[in-house]
Amino acid sequence: MIDAIGFDADDTLWHNETIFEENHRRFCALLSRWHDAATVESKLLETEMRNLALFGYGIKGFALSSIETAIELTEGRISGEELREILAMAKRMLEHPVELLPGARATVEALAGDFTLLLITKGDLRDQERKIQRSGLAGHFAHHEIVSEKNTRTYARILARHGLDASRFLMVGNSLRSDILPVLELGGHAVHVPYPLTWEHERAEPPPAETDRFHALERLDQLPALVWRLSPPRR
Numbered sequence: 260m261i262d263a264i265g266f267d268a269d270d271t272l273w274h275n276e277t278i279f280e281e282n283h284r285r286f287c288a289l290l291s292r293w294h295d296a297a298t299v300e301s302k303l304l305e306t307e308m309r310n311l312a313l314f315g316y317g318i319k320g321f322a323l324s325s326i327e328t329a330i331e332l333t334e335g336r337i338s339g340e341e342l343r344e345i346l347a348m349a350k351r352m353l354e355h356p357v358e359l360l361p362g363a364r365a366t367v368e369a370l371a372g373d374f375t376l377l378l379i380t381k382g383d384l385r386d387q388e389r390k391i392q393r394s395g396l397a398g399h400f401a402h403h404e405i406v407s408e409k410n411t412r413t414y415a416r417i418l419a420r421h422g423l424d425a426s427r428f429l430m431v432g433n434s435l436r437s438d439i440l441p442v443l444e445l446g447g448h449a450v451h452v453p454y455p456l457t458w459e460h461e462r463a464e465p466p467p468a469e470t471d472r473f474h475a476l477e478r479l480d481q482l483p484a485l486v487w488r489l490s491p492p493r494r
């Protein structure tokens with residue numbers, strides 16, 4: 260039986276990683292007279308990982324890490340004009356329209372009447388709030404949870420706050436590391452719906468096969484059928 264369903268947002272309900280990828284390409288092009296794209300990419304990832312505990316997830320941290328990477332890779336020769344271009348890239352990302360993934364709206368609408376829906380996302384508070392509002396889906400979720408990290412501690416806290424039982428909670432998301440593994444560890448159900456692109460940091464091994472609380476779907480619109488199989492409709 261399922262009472263509540265948690266939805267990840269970025270790359271589960273709407274496109275996100277494609278926007279980052281596009282800007283990675285722009286960033287590599289900007290630094291192409293100093294280094295090849297592979298060098299720029301690996302240095303940027305290294306800088307982002309080093310800064311994660313300080314800056315957290317999201318576009319602002321990405322922008323600061325990009326600037327730091329550019330300064331390091333050019334040994335300080337990057338121009339003010341080029342740094343301005345990096346800032347402009349970040350601002351455009353923050354203003355990017357929210358593009359829902361296929362089936363996102365219909366899936367959320369189909370489940371909202373029978374289950375308590377939670378939106379659980381990590382990243383910049385302001386940016387996540389903006390995307391939730393612009394998605395047009397905000398009203399279907401009983402709770403919006405914007406957290407700095409999605410681990411067993413954060414999920415346990417969210418479930419406790421809303422009086423939810425982990426064994427009757429199901430989380431759906433594209434990241435094995437952030438959406439699936441911690442929820443399974445708490446005894447909940449988790450549904451992995453992969454996105455074509457995965458940020459290096461979010462990669463993880465799939466959970467061991469022994470649990471029947473882990474499910475993998477190809478598309479989000481397959482979710483209602485799965486949920487109703489686990490938890491037959493109450494009406």
Ligand SMILES: [Mg+2]
Nearest residue numbers: 267269270433
């Ligand atoms: Mg995601």
